[in-house]
Each structure stands twice: as C-alpha cells, then as structure tokens.
Amino acid sequence: MIFERDGKSTHVLNDINLEVGNGEFVCLLGPSGCGKTTLLNAMAGFLSPTSGEIKVNGEAVRKPDPRRIFVFQERGVFPWLTVEGNIGFGLSKLARAEREKRIAHYVKMVGLEGFEKAYPQELSGGMKQRLEVARALAVNPDMLLLDEPFGALDSITRLIMRGELLRIWEAERKTIVFVTHDIDEAVQLADRVVVMSARPATIRQIVNIDIAHPRDISSPRYLQLRDGIFQQIGLAHKV
Amino acid sequence: MQDETTAKTRLRIRLRPVAFIAVLLVLWEIGIRRQPNHLLPGPWGVIGGIADLVRHGLLMKDVVASLFRVTWGFVLAVVLAIPLGLAVGWYPRAEMALNPILQILRPISPLAWIPIAILWFGVGDLAAIFLIFLGCFFPLMLTAINAVQSIPAVYVNAGRNFGLSSAALVYRVLYPAVVPNLIVGLRITLGIAWLVVVAAEMIAVSSGLGFLIVDARNAGNRYDLVLAGMLIIGLIGLLLDAGMRSLEKVKSFRWGYSED
Numbered sequence: 001m002i003f004e005r006d007g008k009s010t011h012v013l014n015d016i017n018l019e020v021g022n023g024e025f026v027c028l029l030g031p032s033g034c035g036k037t038t039l040l041n042a043m044a045g046f047l048s049p050t051s052g053e054i055k056v057n058g059e060a061v062r063k064p065d066p067r068r069i070f071v072f073q074e075r076g077v078f079p080w081l082t083v084e085g086n087i088g089f090g091l092s093k094l095a096r097a098e099r100e101k102r103i104a105h106y107v108k109m110v111g112l113e114g115f116e117k118a119y120p121q122e123l124s125g126g127m128k129q130r131l132e133v134a135r136a137l138a139v140n141p142d143m144l145l146l147d148e149p150f151g152a153l154d155s156i157t158r159l160i161m162r163g164e165l166l167r168i169w170e171a172e173r174k175t176i177v178f179v180t181h182d183i184d185e186a187v188q189l190a191d192r193v194v195v196m197s198a199r200p201a202t203i204r205q206i207v208n209i210d211i212a213h214p215r216d217i218s219s220p221r222y223l224q225l226r227d228g229i230f231q232q233i234g235l236a237h238k239v
Numbered sequence: 240m241q242d243e244t245t246a247k248t249r250l251r252i253r254l255r256p257v258a259f260i261a262v263l264l265v266l267w268e269i270g271i272r273r274q275p276n277h278l279l280p281g282p283w284g285v286i287g288g289i290a291d292l293v294r295h296g297l298l299m300k301d302v303v304a305s306l307f308r309v310t311w312g313f314v315l316a317v318v319l320a321i322p323l324g325l326a327v328g329w330y331p332r333a334e335m336a337l338n339p340i341l342q343i344l345r346p347i348s349p350l351a352w353i354p355i356a357i358l359w360f361g362v363g364d365l366a367a368i369f370l371i372f373l374g375c376f377f378p379l380m381l382t383a384i385n386a387v388q389s390i391p392a393v394y395v396n397a398g399r400n401f402g403l404s405s406a407a408l409v410y411r412v413l414y415p416a417v418v419p420n421l422i423v424g425l426r427i428t429l430g431i432a433w434l435v436v437v438a439a440e441m442i443a444v445s446s447g448l449g450f451l452i453v454d455a456r457n458a459g460n461r462y463d464l465v466l467a468g469m470l471i472i473g474l475i476g477l478l479l480d481a482g483m484r485s486l487e488k489v490k491s492f493r494w495g496y497s498e499d
Contacts, residue, residue, distance in 0.1 A: 046396055066402040072393050079494035080415040089411075090401040121494050139401065 011200040012038050016052070018194060018203065025169060025176045027186035029229070030196030036179045037147050039201070043177060044070045044145050056143065066090055069136035071146040076132045077120045083107065084116045086131055090139035106134040109168060126157040133168065143175040150185070162188055166213060183233075187226045188215055195232050205232050280463040285470060288463035297451070302471065304447040305436050308364060312371025313432045320376045321421065324383025325413070334384065341380060349374035349435050353442055366443045367436065374435035375428045382424025386417035419487070419495020426483040433476045448472050 012035040020026050028036040041047045043054055045064040054061040056068065064070070069090075077086050087106050091099045107116055110130040120128055129149050136144055150158040166189060169176060180186050186193045193207040207229060211221055264282045271281035280288065292298040327333045349370045360366040390413065398412035440449025448468050455464035487496055 044400065046399075064396070064400040064402075066400065068400075070396070070400050072397070075391060075393050076397060078394065078397070078412070078415070080418070080491050119491075119494060 013042075013049075014200040014202050016201070016203060020175060020177060023173045023175055025178065025189060025191045027190035027193045028177065028179045028196060029183060029186040029193050030181065030201060031198050031233075032181055034196050034198050035201035036196055040070070040145050040147055040177060040179050043143075044068055046070070066139050067142045069139065069141040069144055071129075071132050071136050071144060071149045073148045074125075074128075074152040077128055077135065079120045082117050082119055083112055083123075083131055086120070087134045087138050089135055102138055106138050109137070109171070110134040110164070124157075125153050126161055129153065129161060130164065133165070137168070137172060137174070141174065143177065146176065146178045148179055148181065151180075158185070165189065170213065183226060183229050184217070187222060187229065188217060193229065195229055205229075207232075278460075278462060280466060284463045285466045288461070288467035289471070292451075292464065292467060298471070301446060301448050301451045301468075302475065304444075305440065305449070306475070308367045308439075308444075308447065309371055309429075309432050309436045312368045312436070313375050313429060315368070316372050316375035316379055316428070316432075317425070320379035321383050324380040325387050325417065327380070328384035328387030329413075341377065345377040345381070350438055350442075353439070356439075357443055362443055362445070364444065367439045367447070370439040370443065371432050371435050375432050378428045378431060379424060382421060382428070383417070386420035386424070387413065389420065390416045415491075419492050422483065422486050422492060422495075425486075426480060429479055429483055430476065433472075433479060437472055448475075 016039060028039060030036045038047065042049050043056075043061065045061045045068065048062070061068075078089065081089065084103050084107070087103045088099055091102060094102070103116075107113055110133055112127060112130060112134065115123065115127070120131065123131065132149070133144075150161050153161065162185065178186075178189060187209055190209055193209060195204045195207060196202070197204050207225060209225055211219070211225075215222055268281040268283070271279060271284075289298065292301075327337055352370060352373055353366075356366040356369050360369055394412050394416050395408070398408045403411060436447070437449035437452075440447035441453045444450055448471060452465050452468040455461040455468065486492065
C-alpha cells in the first residue's frame with residue numbers, strides 16, 4: 001500500500017498475506033505508525049490497496065459496508081444522538097417494535113442501562129466506547145474492525161473493557177480484527193496475534209494463542225507467549 | 240440558613256449589572272446638567288423622547304419597519320447561502336472555483352452597494368432588503384463552508400460504514416454535524432444584519448429606526464429622539480441575540496458548545 005501526498009510517496013504496507021477465519025479474534029499488533037490502522041481501513045473499505053486485493057467471503061472489498069463495522073478509537077459516536085439514537089442508527093430499516101427491542105437488548109449487553117436518553121457528552125470515555133460497540137453490533141455485522149478502541153482510556157478501564165469485549169464476543173461470536181500496540185492486550189484477547197514490523201509494515205510472525213478463556217495473565221503459558229512476542233519485536237525484557 | 244445565603248448571593252449577582260447601569264445613568268445625568276449648552280439630553284430626556292414617539296404612534300411603526308426588512312433580508316440570505324455554502328464546502332472543486340469571487344466580494348461593505356441598490360430598486364424597502372441580504376450572504380456562505388470542512392472525518396466514515404446513501408448521509412450526518420457551527424454563524428450574521436439595516440435606513444428609505452435617527456436630527460436637532468432611537472436599536476439587537484442564543488441551549492445541539 002503506497003500513499004501519495006505532496007508529491008512524496010510513502011510505502012506503508014508491504015507484502016501482506018493474511019487469512020482470517022470465521023468467528024476468529026485476530027489482533028494486529030505493531031508499533032505506532034507502522035500501518036496497521038491503514039490495513040484495517042483497507043479491510044473496511046475506506047481505502048483501496050494500491051496493489052493486491054482484499055476479499056471477504058470471496059467478495060472483493062470495494063467500499064464500506066454495514067457487514068463490516070469499524071469501531072474508532074475516539075469520537076466515533078454521534079454526539080447529536082442519545083445512546084438509543086446511536087445504537088439505533090443503522091436500524092432505520094426495521095419496524096419500530098423490532099428496533100426498540102434490539103436497542104434495549106444491546107443497551108443491556110454493554111451495560112448502559114439507565115443511560116438510554118443520555119447524550120455522549122454526559123458519558124465517560126469507557127461508556128462511549130461501549131456505546132460504539134453496541135451501535136456496531138446492533139446491525140448484526142459479519143465482522144467487527146476495532147482500531148485501538150481502548151487506547152484513549154485509562155489502564156484500569158482498559159482492563160475492564162477487555163473483559164467486556166470478550167464477554168460480548170463469546171455471546172455473539174463475530175469475526176473480530178483488533179488493532180493494538182499493546183502486547184499484553186493482544187495476548188489477552190486474540191486467538192491469533194499478527195505481529196507487524198515498523199513501516200513499511202510486513203508480517204513478522206503470526207502467533208497462535210492457545211490458552212482458553214478466561215486467561216490467567218500470570219500463568220506460565222501466557223508469559224511464555226507474551227515474552228516470545230517481546231523478543232520478536234526486539235524489546236528489552238528489563239526496564 | 241444555607242438556602243438563605245445562596246438566595247441572597249444569587250440576588251446580589253443578578254443586581255450587579257443593574258446597579259452598574261444605574262451608576263452610569265447617574266453619571267450621565269450629572270454630566271448633562273453641567274453642560275452649558277444642553278445639546279445632548281440626559282436619561283430623563285431620552286425617556287421623554289421615547290414617550291413622545293409612543294404618543295405619536297411612531298415607535299411601533301419604525302420598529303416594525305426595521306424588523307420587517309431585517310427578517311426578509313436575513314431569511315433570504317439564509318435560504319440561499321446555507322445550502323450553497325454546504326455544497327461548496329463539500330466539493331473541493333466547487334470551493335476552488337468560487338473562492339476568488341467570494342474573497343473579492345466579501346470585503347465590500349454592503350453600504351458601498353447603496354448607490355447600486357437605489358439604482359436597481361429605487362428608494363424603498365427592496366433596496367434595504369437587498370443591502371441586508373448582501374451583508375448576510377457572504378458571512379453565511381463562509382460559515383457554511385467552514386462548518387462542512389470542519390466535520391471530523393470520523394462521522395462521515397461511520398455514516399458511510401452503515402451503508403447510508405448520499406442523500407441519507409447529508410441529512411443524517413452532515414446536517415446534524417454542522418448545526419452548532421451554523422447557529423453561531425447565524426447569530427453573528429443576525430447582528431450584522433441589524434447593523435446594516437440601521438445604516439441602510441439612514442440613506443435609502445424613509446421609515447425605520449435608522450431613518451428615525453437621521454430625521455430627528457435633520458428636523459430640528461431632536462437629540463432626545465436620536466438617543467431614544469439608539470437605545471431602542473440596542474435593546475432590540477439584544478433581544479434578537481438572546482433569541483439566537485436560546486437555540487444553542489437545545490439539547491441536541493449543545494454538544495457543539497461544550498468544553499470538550
């Protein structure tokens with residue numbers, strides 16, 4: 001993938017060959033600016049690759065589609081709509097009763113009961129991200145593409161949100177592609193971690209995380225996998 | 240005990256601007272009394288002037304005339320400039336094409352158009368409305384263009400992600416996203432409209448508050464009526480602005496004004 005801007009071309013992604021299975025939770029892990037968000041945007045159809053192709057279920061991806069919903073890092077929810085309005089955003093084609101039922105279901109699923117009539121500016125950062133996930137799920141997509149969705153949250157909320165996301169994933173079993181720069185986050189969440197190099201990003205390694213959920217983050221296997229990735233990226237083990 | 244003190248403090252805070260104005264009025268009256276030739280009236284003189292206008296039925300007539308022109312000129316400008324500005328802001332090529340013309344026409348004060356206005360429309364309401372329209376059109380266009388261009392791309396991308404058609408994208412994402420910016424622009428432009436109407440009426444028509452001021456001076460140095468006219472202009476301007484501000488309080492628009 002090559003970006004052209006001001007006459008300079010930036011080589012952002014190089015030789016990416018990746019397959020994601022149905023219902024899988026895959027993490028794209030890499031340092032900031034490596035191009036993982038670009039890859040995710042291309043998967044969503046916001047960008048077209050300069051060479052190569054992205055296919056979902058055999059169909060080439062050409063433009064954004066409600067079957068592949070993108071969850072942004074911040075400011076993704078519509079501030080002029082209430083919680084209900086946001087979740088119901090993609091549901092305009094449904095009958096009123098069905099729509100309200102679905103909205104109520106997802107409000108409950110992400111734990112925002114009592115805030116249905118609230119506006120995003122009245123919610124905390126974690127709640128806004130939960131709202132965005134609810135809005136994404138409400139349209140029953142095939143895939144969720146999450147771009148460092150917890151990056152703007154404090155670390156305690158981040159841990160809580162990871163648990164929430166996994167709980168929702170196990171209930172709905174959507175295919176998830178999750179971009180992060182946090183190694184622990186990737187090992188805690190994903191079935192497979194795609195470790196990417198710095199720009200122009202290539203795939204260094206794909207690590208299979210074979211620990212069942214809920215994962216003990218102090219277990220030897222977890223630490224082994226995590227340290228393996230540390231080494232892959234070339235990070236020192238001691239601070 | 241606590242409730243009493245907070246109620247008292249609130250009352251005190253509300254009375255402060257009133258007290259301040261009262262002090263200014265007293266100083267004004269004193270300053271007038273000291274003047275040897277009594278050219279400008281004091282506050283009582285102005286109130287007398289207002290009473291005079293009311294007695295002769297002129298006050299309502301002039302206020303209505305001015306408001307009528309402002310309303311027409313402003314509404315016409317809104318109806319034309321906002322959709323056009325939104326479209327121009329959305330398509331970069333349109334902006335590139337129109338920008339030079341806009342930038343040249345914008346700094347020309349509407350008052351400089353007075354000779355042309357009178358040439359085209361004669362002396363009367365139409366000329367005044369035309370001038371107000373001009374004074375509002377360019378700021379509103381620029382507000383709309385700027386509002387569209389400052390929509391965060393996230394909203395547009397999210398809208399497209401949910402499969403919205405272009406039309407749906409415009410009224411479900413674009414329009415709500417620009418409304419807070421537009422309201423600010425509308426408020427400022429309404430202020431401009433009110434300024435232009437007074438100036439336009441001094442030259443191009445024979446009724447209205449601006450005309451009242453000029454006429455009062457010409458017809459016998461009635462400075463009490465001049466100041467009365469100014470006071471009323473100020474008060475109506477304040478009311479118009481307060482009216483626009485109340486739009487900002489609508490909950491669905493308030494997100495655009497928070498300290499985020």
